[in-house]
Amino acid sequence: MLTILIRAFIAAIFAGFLCGLMGVHITRLNLNTVAFSTAHAALAGAALAMFLGMEPSTIGLILAILTALFLGPLADLFHIPFDLFSMSLFSIYTAFAFIFISISPGGVISAQAVSSILWGSILTVTSGYTVFLSILFFLVLIYIIAFFPQLKSLLFDSKLAEAEGINVKAYKYSLMFLSGVTVSLILKLVGGFLVFSLLFIPAASAFLLSENIKLILCFSAILGSFSAVGGIFLSLLLDLPTGACIVLMATFILIISAVYAHFFGRLRK
């Protein structure tokens, strides 16, 4: 039991950092919907796997990663506005998820398995999962540090960045991919309904606290981590669902940030 807990807390730290970092990027670039389409790809994949009698989370993860990888390029290829394409996929995946669940043998059992995807659980955290999450975290960190000047230019104004010869598409696609992978991995911990909160609420708090993009990224990552760890702690303490407690924690931090920003202004340096 103790090792499960330790693993869960380590996973929560990485999950929080990842969501915090990706959240700032996708909010600034209006790529929020990538989170919806990939999360529901994971759901549809899991439902399909149950119907076929395979391992749900692996198939879910594969479908989510494929979605994150091809979403941007396909939208551009067919000249469909990215948001529209992403939200259409989101609906289609949800429809398929329901269909597969309803035709799966032993409907009730599979519905329960699906609900673990929807709500998340720390009990599903294995050491392999924690290692995978930490690898993703270091990849994202290296990516952001290595390309920070370019990313900064993109976050400031993507049209100007493009006009100056930055490969805006490549950066957007890679950010979508990394966000998609982050979302689909963290589903396991927080659940499909609530993964978005870990992605967007710490970023919102960070934007309230600072006027400096570097600080915003740091705050968002730290607050994300804090929300995830605090949420798990809360859920153990009160015996409530993990995802919901993480949202409560993140929202609590958001309120404090808003109050702080109101009275003390935003940090510039």
Place this chain on the structure above:
Amino acid sequence: MVAQFASRGNLRNRVIELENVSTSYAGELKPAIKNISLEIRKGEIVLITGPNGAGKTTLLETILGLLKPYEGKIKLLGYEMPKDAIKARKYCGYLPQDFIKPAGEPFIVKDVVAMGFASIGKNANNGNILEALKKVKAVELLNKPIGRLSAGQQQKVLMARALARQPKILFLDEPFSSVDKEARHEICDILENLNRNENVTILIVSHITPKIEFDRIIKMKNGMVISC
């Protein structure tokens, strides 16, 4: 003028070539620019003028490959556009029109100027950032958040960013729209010097005529070049 004269007729000195270029916006039936053919030589300083909606901005963005023409051929510094846009743009400086960021943008002036270096593989440091800001007489803005500056000040900062890149071609879209008369004269002087001393090709889009001795004035109307 001398440099331009010497290069006349030399193919390699054509830095911008447009052949029958037309661009339309998605969902619009009428093209925003139509059948534009144009050549600009190295070291020219050119004014593109005409009434609102004439297609000046569209022309600039098409040359830079930000908009894709539905017909015609474009070469920028010998690169085929928009195919090789990323390569060609590294040698360009660009000042977009009506650029204004709201208060609360999480970037200070120093960051914004430094971004100009992000795509040209040069390191930004205090030295070259200050040098660029000095040119537009805006050194005192260095640590100010960009969104808390006036439109004119923001325009100066973006001009500094474009100059910092030491471009071969400068594309300036309404660079005088927000700055006062004094700043306008200063910027005109800077541009003239840049053109004379460093042979930078400069394209200025403006519906007013600034005090610069232009090599050429291109007049546009209804998406077409009416004189050049």
